[in-house]
Amino acid sequence: MTEIRTLAQFLRDGADRWPDRPWCTAADGEATRAQIHLDALRCVGGLRALGVTAGDHVVLVLPNGLDFVRAWFGCALTGAVSVAVNPQAAESELSSVVEGTGARVVVAVDDTPVPSGTTLVTVGELCAADPAEPADGSPARPASYIQSSGSTGKPKFIVETHGMYTLTAEGFPSWLGLTESDVLLTSLPLSHLNAQAYSTLGSYGCGARLVLLPKFSASTFWETARDTGATVFNAIGAMLEILAERESSPAEREHRIRACYSAPAPERERHRQIEERFGFRLVIGYGLSESPYGLICPVDEPPVYGSMGRPRQHPRLGEINRARIVEPGTLESVAPGEVGELILRNPALTPGYFGLPQETAAVLRDGWLHTGDLARRDADGNHFFAGRVKEIIRRRGENLSPADVEVVLDAHPAVSSSAVIGVPSPLSEQDVKAFVLLQPGKSADAQELGQWCAERLPPYKRPRYLEFVGNWPLTETQKIAKKELPLDRTPTETDFAQRDGRRSGSRIPSRNRRTT
Structure with a gap:
């Protein structure tokens, strides 16, 4: 689809629109979009000097920060496929990723032990090269792999395309009502899709600022939010519960945060307690690495407690996302209100799992992504999580x-x-x-x-x-x-x-x- 952009087009557009406005603040500095874009083009030159070409795999072992963004963008502009590994990962995990992808280059800090047969390079060394032009490509080209647990115990690599990233980056600001005056804060790891597609690319493409924390720290979170002027942040899993379990402090109401995007949905009273205590709107959504175009509770409507929301749509392309509730493993819809498997169909679906055709075929059928998540839908189209297909407990025949x-x-x-x-x-x-x-x-x-x-x-x-x-x-x-x-x-x-x-x-x- 020519209406879907590549990351090269997306990143160039942001650098042209807001060249000198501060964009990302992290532990290793602050940079504008133009500076990051130029550094990414330098990384293109550095990667090509190492023999990296379009389609090659490059492993990133870097903490949250500007260097990660430089290398990640540089890989995308080269046409290479980046595979991010948590820098705390054991050496054996890095070896399994290199073995599983066939990567020959690892971008990491000095002295990182890398498997034999691979080249270790730092971001500073890549940025020392002259800028190079981005590779040509299409939105369907793979941009990265996100790791997930595989059935064999080895890592499973979910393919993320350029189009998946740009569609999400364009959609996320509209789902949260973000503008150029917003400051997004995230402490989620850049080795996962949430921080990559929602916070990093979402802020880049709408003119907002980004505050990128090294990791989540409940003890300093509210002070950081206050001092950075954050207006929106992303939470996931137990983060809000961890914050709610701490003793109250003045800082938790001295911030400018107006909205928190989070999942999963808490029960009604807990939802209200969180909003009333911390003073922001809790916006619940549902997405997964196989498709960031999942569900969202509209930010401009009263909350439907416990709901994951309705299908996310695109601000420019309109209704591109469909959701159905079906009998698990089939395309047969269940009756309204009944529990079934949630399936999705949109142009931001993964093309599959790298090197795993059988697992790919199991989740992608007739253009639909079978999420493996159970849900039900009410008469107004709101979806409610009901568990995982694989987590279903069989007890006494039930x-x-x-x-x-x-x-x-x-x-x-x-x-x-x-x-x-x-x-x-x-x-x-x-x-x-x-x-x-x-x-x-x-x-x-x-x-x-x-x-x-x-x-x-x-x-x-x-x-x-x-x-x-x-x-x-x-x-x-x-x-x-x-x-x-x-x-x-x-x-x-x-x-x-x-x-x-x-x-x-x-x-x-x-x-x-x-x-x-």
């Missing part, structure tokens, strides 16, 4: 979604958050186990929470096991890492099927919670 149990537990006034998984059952199939994190200063025992669930859930959805935790194992994007929660029996859990003294559980104040 299928249940962990999200159905989590929303009930999270509604308890003493509960901060919960995670529900299926664990092996002595009667075959699975049993339901709930992990619960309490709010600071509040307490509840297992019997109380068990009764709470019994009053609100049918018998087959009620947890058999319940365990309190002191904090969550988290992914890079601050989501609960359910795969790290124990499947085996533990001495501190409560088994509601037992008739011994463990059944009632012990009241555990939040300050004494166990760490999983």
Whole structure:
């Protein structure tokens, strides 16, 4: 589609429109769009001097900062495919990425141990080259790979095209109502799509400023937001819960933030508590690396609590995104209000997983992306998350979604958050186990929470096991890492099927919670 731009066109346009206006502030300095664009063109020259050509893979092992942006843009303008690795990753992970992609060049800081057969280069060395012209290309050309966990334990690489990036960069400002006067703040890692496509490219293309933090720090977050003049920030996973668990401070209301884009949707009362305490609008959305054109709750409408929103559209191209709820693995729509798999169709879909044709074919069928997420839709077109297809728990011949149990537990006034998984059952199939994190200063025992669930859930959805935790194992994007929660029996859990003294559980104040 000629209406979809490449990153070369997009980046040139931003540099031409706002050449001298400060754009990005990070730990390693501040730069305008024109400066970053020129540095990216220097990186093109540096990469070509190393023999990198269009279609080659280049691994980036860099922290959040201007150097990451320079190298990332430089790869895109070269026509190369960048593959970002968390700089905290173990050497073995870097080796698996290099092996999996066949990359010959690694852009990193000095003294980074890289696999044999690869060339280590710093961003400073790339920028020492003369600027070079960008490569020709199309919006369908791959621009980067985003890592995801694969079924074999090896990394799975999701292909992100130039068009996916530019369509998202053009759409995000309209979804949040961003203008040139806004200041976007993000602490999310640039090795993931959220910080790349939403905050970085979204701010670049609408004239807004970007504040790029090295990482999320709850202890300094509000002071940083205040001092940088941030007006919008992105949160994901447990970030808002971590902030909400801290003691109140004047700084949490001294900021200029008017909106926070976040996922997943909290339950109604928690949503309202967050907005009232911190003084901003909480805008809930849904996106994934396979398609950043997911769902969004309109920022100019009253919130629909618990909703992931309606299909995101493009401000210039109009309605380009469709969403359906179907029987998992099919294209057969379920009845309104029923739970099914969410599928998407739009021009910002991934072409697939690098080197994995079977997995690609499993999620891309007849032009639709099968997300693997369960949802339901109400009469007004609002979508509500109902779990993961792969997380479905099979219990006593019934299928249940962990999200159905989590929303009930999270509604308890003493509960901060919960995670529900299926664990092996002595009667075959699975049993339901709930992990619960309490709010600071509040307490509840297992019997109380068990009764709470019994009053609100049918018998087959009620947890058999319940365990309190002191904090969550988290992914890079601050989501609960359910795969790290124990499947085996533990001495501190409560088994509601037992008739011994463990059944009632012990009241555990939040300050004494166990760490999983």
